[in-house]
Amino acid sequence: MNTRHTHLVKVHDLSIAFPGVRNPDPVPVVKNIEFGIRDGEILGLIGNSGSGKTMTAMAIAGLLPDSARIISGRISFAGENLLTMNRRRRRMMLGSDIGVIFQEPSTALDPLCKVGKSLDEILECHGNKDRADRRAKILAILSMVGFTDPEDIYIRYPHQLSGGQRQRVLIAGAALLSPKLLICDEPTSSLDTVTTVAILALLKDICHRLHMTVLFISHDLSAVRNFCDRVIVMRGGEIVDRDSAEEMLSHPHSGYTAELLTNARLDPRTLGLTRASVDYSSSPILTARHLAARYDNSAKTVLSDINLDIYPHEILGLIGSSGCGKTTLSKTVLGLIPHTGSITCTGGRIGAVFQDPVSCLNPAHSVMWHLKEPLIAARKRMSSRDMKIRIEKALTDVGLGSEYLTRLPSALSGGQRQRVAIAMCLILEPFVIMADEPFSSLDASSASEILKLLTRINREKGTSIVLITHNIHIVRQICPRVIVMDRGSVCEEGLTSEVLQNPQSEALCNLLNAERRLHGDNH
Amino acid sequence: MRSRAFYITGGILLGICVTAFIMSLVCLPYDPNATDASAKLVAPCASHIFGTDNFGRDVFSRVLSASKYTIFISFAGIAIALVLGVATGLPAGYFGGFTDKSIMLFNNSIMCFPGILLALVAVAVFGASMFNVIWALGLVFAPTFARVCRAGTMEIKERGYILHARVTGVKPVRIMAAHILPNLLPQLLPATVIGLANMTLFESGMSYLGLGVQPPDASFGKMLADSQSYLMTSPWLLVFPSLMLIFYILGLYFLSEGLRVSLSSGGAM
16 A cells, blocks of 8 residues: 555646747747645546647656647656656657657557558567567557457457457557556547447556556546546646545536536536427438448448438437447438438528538638638529628627627637538528537537537527437437437437337447446436 | 849859840851851850851850740740640639540640650640740640649639639629739749740750751750860850750749749748
8 A cells, every 4th residue: 555655746836838939938828737646546637628638648758749848847757867867768658668659549650551560560669579579469458458360459450450359459558568647638529428438448457557657638527526536627738626536526626627627417407408398299300211331442331221200499409429420320311422322401501510610611711711611602682791791790699799700710629610610501501400410529617518509509590410429418408319320220219218218229228328327327 | 042042043053144145136247057167166255255156156146136036936836835835724724524524635635745855745746946946845835834724723713712703693704814813923923934944955956856947047955066076175055055054944943933932931922
């Protein structure tokens, strides 16, 4: 027990800034922070985007971008000061003493290297010259991270693996040399609930077996609650709160943590969300029958025999694990993918909000151009004055001022981009909006704002919304009706309360189990 | 910082060529085609700073005049190549399928042959003149731009903002022109500048073989061909046109490298 309280890492008075040529004296992005990571513990680091979490972790790993400068402080690792250590020694520590798992499993593996070769390189770099021994070690670690056939994974390319499998390979790579400290930078944020639960369980097991200390960065508070021993909350480069995970997340000390928790729960009651009332006896405004779709040059059908009805004013939940065909269905309804079967709509346009706020705006054009474009495309005959009024109104509707009109997408945050995307969709007054995971790549505060906005649009304008999401909790609260998809077809459909109470399909049972394990029963 | 050094070097070299181009239009010291039997093969001196050739023509005036033709041909040729390349590459990448296959079949068949050979055949068949050189070079260079456009379009058309535009009912032609094309500039700009340099080399090669700009008008290739017989006795006939050609091509390469560095690092130009 004694070792439990010795600190493996101690960060003392650390400040990081990005000095530029024009700005030699910049405001630090991390300001005089102090914390320690005890030997063997799992420390969570939470906060919104831009709060300095990743910068702090990268400073410990020695992977700060070239433009960043540590302007004060010291970081000691097992008693040695990392900041005064020579570069070679520091580099040798990476992998053997400090392991890092990055956010995006799809880009963290070299697409031209087979899994075995990627992992082999790590061992070779750290001095293991025995080829047979390296191979044996890699196969052992691959089976440790849960691959039942490690020989098969050894010879596969990254593109032949799913997101969850890639993340397992990355964990295997990080754990290969049994580092003392493992830094996980949002390792589950791009994974669905079922995979997230599996990956967290795996991480916990590996850390326990290999006696690793973990610094876990996340904006997923449920993951932090279930995974971490202690939590530090950061805001604007400063530490605002710290305590044991259970204590902090049930009784937050600071107002900011409390707000973060409320937002993270995306709880319709605390967010004050109310939706429009739906009359299911009326006839549907959009009907799809026997929809089937496949991608070019592929024999595999991604959608088969789907029937879909969307009623006026409703928010329809569409759930399912990754790769089950939710996004394909929304694209098919939008007419973006060739399909067989019929789609009949009685209203006007169908609008769309996509998942990724980074790619949804054209980097070459301003916000004004983006909002004008749908009007030009729809051949709306109006004077430039009327057009400007309409554009400003659409922007105000999504909670942005007219000062944003001249900005380029690069000058907007993720949440603001998503708002502009919604304004582009609203400006043509659609009768249905296909919202494809509109908040899954946003932090908790922005996500709750977007959720509020969508329900307000539904309430005030009566627009129907098809909400594609991984978050069953939101569906339970705001969608009166839900569709569950599995392997390209609808496996359950009906009133949310009934479907989620009595899951019939294996897919829904898995989703609900994962949800329960990740978020507990407090929802 | 690295791109700045490229811009400065390229700018100085191209500045010399552009000055020559402007001078050729407004103030030539002598008529570049006027012969003077009394002043054959005069070495560089105060009255003829680059000397004279075997017909007594002023080399300085001829170098200025040649830079005019070279710059004009390379720009006009690249404009034709760009228009053809963009007009075929964008739809090939955007629509895919049969459109892509047929357009790329045509492009690939042009690329099968060495470019200079095709251009030479075209000029030999239709006659050696400056305008035939321009369109022949434009046609030969177009597939390169088509490939750049096609590859970029295939990647960009899957992005969210293109899907958004399609959902809001924007027509394909407008999607290609207003949504995709501006985002292709980081790839197209360096390719265009390199294309200019390569086109200049092609044009000089053709003139060297006598199929480019026709005598008595001056062109770098022809001047180099003519200087061969006097290589030992009158080296200025070779040195000055070569230097100008080197400045122009090297300047373009530096400029394209600068563009590539600054555009790929995402910084402003």
